[in-house]
Amino acid sequence: MALVLVLIALGSIAFHLLSPWWWTPIASNWGYIDSTLIITFWITGFVFTAIVLFVAYCLVRFRHAPGRRAAYEPENRRLEGWLTGLTALGVAALLAPGLFVWNQFVRVPQNASEIEIVAQQWRWAYRLPGADGRLGASDIRHVSDENPLGLDPQDAAARDDLVIDADLHLPLGRPVKVLLRSTDVVHNFYVPEFRAKMDIIPGMVTYFWFTPTRTGTFDALCNEVCGTNHYAMRGRVVVEGEAAYSSWLREQTTFANFAGGGERGRRVARREAPPVR
Template sequence: MAVILVLIALGSIAFHLLSPWWWTPIASNWGYIDTTLIITFWITGVVFTAIVLFVAYCLYRFRHRPGQRAAYEPESRRLEGWLTALTALGVAAMLAPGLAVWAQFVRVPDNAAEVEIVAQQWRWSFRLPGADGRLGAADIRFVSDDNPLGLDPEDPAGRDDVIIDGGDLHLPLGRPVKALLRSYDVVHNFYVPEFRAKMDMIPGMVTYVWFTPTRTGAFDALCNEVCGVNHYAMRSRVVVDAEPAYRSWLDQQKTFSQFATRSPGGTRDAALLRRVAEDR
């Protein structure tokens, strides 16, 4: 048994160092999160290895032998003191980097551009500010076929907002982005593995996450919270473009005012939305 425990400890270390299953290459500024996880792995790995090897040593050193009697020592204040101090030091070493990263995680840069990400079973929709650089107000009461994100038709700031319903979200390279997160039905979670950052989307609340894309490419956007039978299929893509390509893509997208009148019933629905706003 002692030999088996030693092999378990050595095998665990070898698997961690040689494993081909590692994180995907990072594509945002949140390499701090990777560093925090690596610190946690090292601390817990050292503790795990030390405990397993200590148990193996005890099995071998204090194995049964004819004529040998076990010594009974109910407590040791010195040992308890060492264990308490080392445990407190280890916990502090794991918590401190996480708290430092969290402080950065919730502090959004002043120059961050806002985008909105809306989740519903089982699809993603996106909204970007128009020429005025501001997102208009939204309310779930305004949701309709021609207003899938529930924008307030009486808010001038929302008329030039870019609506992407079911398509890919494009973002410019190297510019910080604050993603406002909403859910229409159940708890979802917006997660792009290469960005490392993720956040729950809770009905009735607007949560947020911010990041700066650092690499061009197309990255899968996943729901990382079980949200129903088709949870596995709730996918989209975030495409990071260089500035010229991003501007070219943005110029081709429809604004809210165009979106609401794209079908024969659009004008009727827009009038209905105005009446709802008046009743409100």
């Protein structure tokens, strides 16, 4: 049994060092997330290995032998003090990097633009500010076939908002604050390459921010089980240069035109998937 435990410890270390399962290349400013995970792996890996090897040592050192009796020691203040101190140090080492990153995660830069992602079983919809540069008001009471995102038709700031029913496009190198809203159950918007995600809670507007650092097309996943078709709740985020992004932006439909009808409006109102391009 002691040999089995030693092999488990050594095998776990070898698997970590040689594992083909690794995260995708990062495409945002959140390299801190990777660093925090690596620190966590090293701390927990060291503790796991130390405990498993200690148990293996105890099995050999204190194995049964004729005439050997177990010693009963109900209390050892010195040992308890060492264990308490080392445990507190380990917990602090695990928490400190995460708190440092979280402090930056919730501090949105002043120059960040805003976009909104609306989750609904089992699809994503997006909203970008219009010419006025700000998102208009929305409310779940306004949700209808003609207004699936629940924008306030009386709010002038909402009428020029851009309603996106296909892939979300973002400009390279520009910080963006992502506002998250759900019209039904809990969801979670997650692009693995961005290393940033957040739960989407019905009745609340949650947020995160990031800066895209690499052009390309990335899969957007729902990372919270949200129903029978959770596996199919996918989308795409396209990161591109300023010229391409501006060209794409000019092709989008405002809420005022969207609510007025048109093939795009009718398609989203019926909750159909957009055609494959």
